Amino acid sequence: MLSKREVFDGVPEEYLSHKERYENAIRNSVVAFSLVRKMQEEGKTSINNYRDVVGGLLGSSVLRDGSPLGLHYIMFMPAILNQANEEQQEKWLPRAWNCSIIGSYAQTELGHGTFIRGLETTATYDAATKQFVLHSPTLTAYKWWPGGLGQTANYCIVVAQLYTKGQCHGIHSFIIQVRDEETHMPLPGIKIGEIGAKLGLNAVNNGFLGFDNYRIPRTNMLMKHAQVLEDGTYVKSRHSKLNYGAMVFVRVVIVFDMVNYLSKAVTIATRFSAVRRQCQLKAGETECQILDYVTQQHKLFVSIAAAHAFRITANKLWLTFNEVNEQLVEGNLQRLPELHALACCLKAVTTADTAACVERCRLACGGHGYMMSSSLPLTYGLVTAACTYEGENTVLLLQTARFLVKTYQQLDSKALTPTVAYLKTAAAERFCVGWSNTTEGIIRGFQVVAMRVIIMSTFNEEVQEMSRTVSPQLKEVLHQLVDLYCTYWALEKLSDLLLYTPISQKEVESLRLRYEETLTNLRPNAVGLVDAFDLRDEMLQSTLGSYDGRVYERLMEEAMKSPLNAEPMLQSTLGSYDGRVYERLMEEAMKSPLNAEPVNYTFHKYLKPFMQGKL
Numbered sequence: 090m091l092s093k094r095e096v097f098d099g100v101p102e103e104y105l106s107h108k109e110r111y112e113n114a115i116r117n118s119v120v121a122f123s124l125v126r127k128m129q130e131e132g133k134t135s136i137n138n139y140r141d142v143v144g145g146l147l148g149s150s151v152l153r154d155g156s157p158l159g160l161h162y163i164m165f166m167p168a169i170l171n172q173a174n175e176e177q178q179e180k181w182l183p184r185a186w187n188c189s190i191i192g193s194y195a196q197t198e199l200g201h202g203t204f205i206r207g208l209e210t211t212a213t214y215d216a217a218t219k220q221f222v223l224h225s226p227t228l229t230a231y232k233w234w235p236g237g238l239g240q241t242a243n244y245c246i247v248v249a250q251l252y253t254k255g256q257c258h259g260i261h262s263f264i265i266q267v268r269d270e271e272t273h274m275p276l277p278g279i280k281i282g283e284i285g286a287k288l289g290l291n292a293v294n295n296g297f298l299g300f301d302n303y304r305i306p307r308t309n310m311l312m313k314h315a316q317v318l319e320d321g322t323y324v325k326s327r328h329s330k331l332n333y334g335a336m337v338f339v340r341v342v343i344v345f346d347m348v349n350y351l352s353k354a355v356t357i358a359t360r361f362s363a364v365r366r367q368c369q370l371k372a373g374e375t376e377c378q379i380l381d382y383v384t385q386q387h388k389l390f391v392s393i394a395a396a397h398a399f400r401i402t403a404n405k406l407w408l409t410f411n412e413v414n415e416q417l418v419e420g421n422l423q424r425l426p427e428l429h430a431l432a433c434c435l436k437a438v439t440t441a442d443t444a445a446c447v448e449r450c451r452l453a454c455g456g457h458g459y460m461m462s463s464s465l466p467l468t469y470g471l472v473t474a475a476c477t478y479e480g481e482n483t484v485l486l487l488q489t490a491r492f493l494v495k496t497y498q499q500l501d502s503k504a505l506t507p508t509v510a511y512l513k514t515a516a517a518e519r520f521c522v523g524w525s526n527t528t529e530g531i532i533r534g535f536q537v538v539a540m541r542v543i544i545m546s547t548f549n550e551e552v553q554e555m556s557r558t559v560s561p562q563l564k565e566v567l568h569q570l571v572d573l574y575c576t577y578w579a580l581e582k583l584s585d586l587l588l589y590t591p592i593s594q595k596e597v598e599s600l601r602l603r604y605e606e607t608l609t610n611l612r613p614n615a616v617g618l619v620d621a622f623d624l625r626d627e628m629l630q631s632t633l634g635s636y637d638g639r640v641y642e643r644l645m646e647e648a649m650k651s652p653l654n655a656e657p658m659l660q661s662t663l664g665s666y667d668g669r670v671y672e673r674l675m676e677e678a679m680k681s682p683l684n685a686e687p688v689n690y691t692f693h694k695y696l697k698p699f700m701q702g703k704l
C-alpha cells in the first residue's frame with residue numbers, strides 16, 4: 090500500500106537541509122502510520138499482530154533515516170503496557186494507540202546513560218497537593234537523546250529519582266505532558282528542543298528536556314509495580330528490576346530489526362556483485378562477475394547465513410520473552426535474570442555483527458558502495474547506532490558475563506534453565522572430548538568456549554527440524570548455510586578454540602578448506618538466496634541492489650537529481666526548452682557584476698578626467 094503512494098518521491102533526502110529532512114520525515118511518517126490507523130479501524134490489526142505491522146513499517150526502513158514517531162510505538166506504548174496499572178492503561182493506551190497523543194521515552198541524561206541509578210532528575214512527592222514536582226537540578230540532569238522529543242512528541246515517559254517523605258526510593262517512571270495538546274507550545278516549566286545533527290537517524294528528532302519545578306498529578310507515576318499512596322507512603326515493587334521491562338522488550342525488538350538491515354545490505358551487495366564485472370582471469374576472456382571471486386564470496390555469504398541465523402534466534406527470543414512475561418504476571422520471577430542476560434547478549438552480538446557485515450557489504454561494492462544512493466552508508470549509520478542505544482554493547486555483554494559466572498559458580502547446586510544447560514556438559518567435557526570438524530563438533534567446541542552458542546545451536550536445531558519437510562535440494566542449501574556460519578566463526582575465534590579445546594593444526598587447515606568449499610558450493614544459489622529475502626525495491630531504495638540489475642542507469646539517474654546538476658545541460662540562453670530567449674538574455678545580462686552598481690568607480694577615476702582632457 091505504501092509503495093503505491095507517491096509522497097516518497099522527490100529530491101533525495103541527502104540534498105535537503107536538517108530542517109527540511111525533519112519536515113519530510115513527519116510527512117512520510119504520517120502517511121505510513123495513518124495506514125496503520127486505517128488498518129486498526131478496519132479491524133485488520135490489533136495488539137496481537139501489532140509486532141508484524143509496526144515492525145514491518147519501522148523495520149523495513151521505508152522511512153529511510155528513521156522516524157520521529159518510532160519511539161511512540163517502540164517504547165512509549167510498551168512502557169505503559171509494562172509499567173502502568175490497569176486504570177492508567179485504560180486512561181493512556183487508547184489515546185496512544187490511536188495517536189491522539191504522541192509519546193517518547195526520556196531516560197538518558199547528559200551526564201548518565203549506562204548507570205541509570207546515577208540519574209539526577211528528581212520527582213519529589215508533595216502530599217499537600219497530591220502532586221510530584223519534577224526538577225532538573227543541574228545541566229547534566231537534562232534528558233538527552235529521546236527520539237521524537239525535539240519537536241514531535243507532546244507526552245513522554247520520564248525516568249526520575251523518586252523522593253517521598255524525605256527519602257529517595259531510586260528511579261521510577263512517570264508519564265508527563267510536555268507540550269500543549271492544542272497549540273503544541275512547550276508547557277511552562279518545560280525546557281525542550283532538538284539535540285542536533287548526528288552520524289545517522291537524522292530524521293528521528295532526538296531531543297533534550299529539562300524541568301523547572303514542574304508539577305504533575307500523583308496518578309502520573311506508573312504504578313503497576315511500585316506505588317506512592319496519597320499520604321506519600323511508598324509501596325515497594327516485588328523486584329526492583331521489573332521497571333526495566335520496556336528496555337528488555339526493546340532489546341528483543343532490536344534483534345528483529347538487525348535481521349531486516351542485514352538482509353537488506355546483503356541483498357544489495359550480492360545483486361550488485363552479480364552485475365558488476367571486473368578483471369580478466371585470462372587475457373582476452375570476458376571480464377568476471379565479481380561474485381565469482383572467492384574473496385568476494387568470503388565478504389558476502391556469511392551475511393546471508395547470519396541473516397537466517399538471527400531471524401531464527403529472534404523468533405526464539407520472542408517466545409522466551411513472552412513465556413517469561415506470562416510467568417512474571419503469575420508472580421514467578423525465577424527466569425527474569427536469564428531473560429535479561431539473553432536479551433543483553435543477543436542485542437549486543439547481533440548489532441555488532443550486523444554493523445560489521447553491513448560495512449563489509451559496502452566495501453564489497455567498491456566505490457559505488459560509497460554513494461549515498463546505494464543505501465549502504467545510511468544503513469550503516471542506522472545499524473551502528475544500535476550498538477550504543479538501549480544499552481551500550483560492552484556494558485550489556487558484561488551483564489551476560491555476570492549472569493554466566495554466577496550460574497557457573499552454582500553449577501552443582503542449581504537446576505539449570507534450558508539456555509544455560511550447556512554449561513554443565515561443557516564444564517565436564519573441557520579437554521576431555523576430542524575435536525571433531527563437523528557442525529556438531531564445532532558447536533560442542535563453542536559450548537566449551539561458551540560464545541555464540543546460542544545463536545549457532547539454535548540455527549542448527551531449527552534447520553535440522555526444517556530439513557524434514559523441505560525438498561532435498563533446499564535441505565542441501567540450508568545445511569550449507571549452517572555449515573558456513575559455524576566454520577566462519579570457528580576460524581574467526583580460533584584463539585578461543587585453541588585455548589579451550591584440543592583442536593589440532595591439521596584440523597584447522599582442513600576447516601579452512603571446508604570453508605572455501607562451502608563458499609564455492611553456495612555460489613550458484615547466491616542471488617536466489619538474497620531474492621528469497623523478498624525485499625521489494627521500494628524497501629531497498631538502492632541504485633545497486635534493485636531486482637532488475639539496472640545498476641549503471643540508476644546511478645546516472647540519481648546523479649542527475651543532484652541540485653548541482655539542476656541547471657540545464659545546454660546552458661544556453663538561446664536554446665532552452667521553453668523558448669524564453671529574450672527574457673533569458675536579459676536575466677543573464679543582469680547577472681553581470683558590472684550591473685550591480687549604476688556607475689563604476691573607473692568613470693570618476695579615469696574616464697571622466699580623460700574625457701575632460703585632464704589626463
Ligand SMILES: CCCCCCCC/C=C\CCCCCCCCCCCCCCCC(=O)SCCNC(=O)CCNC(=O)[C@H](O)C(C)(C)COP(=O)(O)OP(=O)(O)OC[C@H]1O[C@@H](n2cnc3c(N)ncnc32)[C@H](O)[C@@H]1OP(=O)(O)O
Nearest residue numbers: 140144147148166202203205330333345346429478479480
Ligand atoms: C504495543 C507496542 C508493540 C510494538 C511492537 C513492535 C514490535 C516490532 C517487532 C519487530 C520489528 C523490528 C522493527 C523495529 C524497529 C526498531 C526501531 C528502533 C528505533 C530506535 C529505537 C531507539 C531506542 C533507544 C532507546 C534508548 O536507548 S532508552 C535508554 C536505554 N538505556 C539503557 O539501556 C541503559 C543501560 N543500562 C542498564 O540497563 C542498567 O543500568 C545496567 C547496566 C544493566 C545496570 O543496572 P543497575 O545499575 O540498575 O543494576 P546493577 O546494580 O548493576 O545490577 C543489579 C542486578 O539487576 C540485574 N539487572 C539489571 N538490569 C536488569 C533487567 N533489565 N532485568 C533483570 N535484571 C536486571 C543485574 O544483572 C544485577 O543482577 P545480579 O543478580 O547480578 O545482582
Ligand SMILES: Cc1cc2nc3c(=O)[nH]c(=O)nc-3n(C[C@H](O)[C@H](O)[C@H](O)COP(=O)(O)OP(=O)(O)OC[C@H]3O[C@@H](n4cnc5c(N)ncnc54)[C@H](O)[C@@H]3O)c2cc1C
Nearest residue numbers: 194195196197201202203234235236474478479480481483
Ligand atoms: C541514536 C540514539 C538514540 C537514543 N535514543 C534514546 C531514547 O530514545 N531515550 C533515551 O533515554 N536514551 C536514548 N539514547 C541513549 C542511549 O541509551 C545511551 O547513549 C546508551 O545507553 C549509552 O549510554 P552513554 O551514552 O551514557 O554511554 P557511556 O555509558 O558514557 O559509555 C561510554 C563508554 O564507557 C563504557 N562504559 C560505561 N560504563 C561502563 C562499565 N560499567 N564498565 C565498562 N565500560 C563502561 C562504555 O562501554 C563506552 O565505551 C539513544 C542513543 C543513541 C545513540
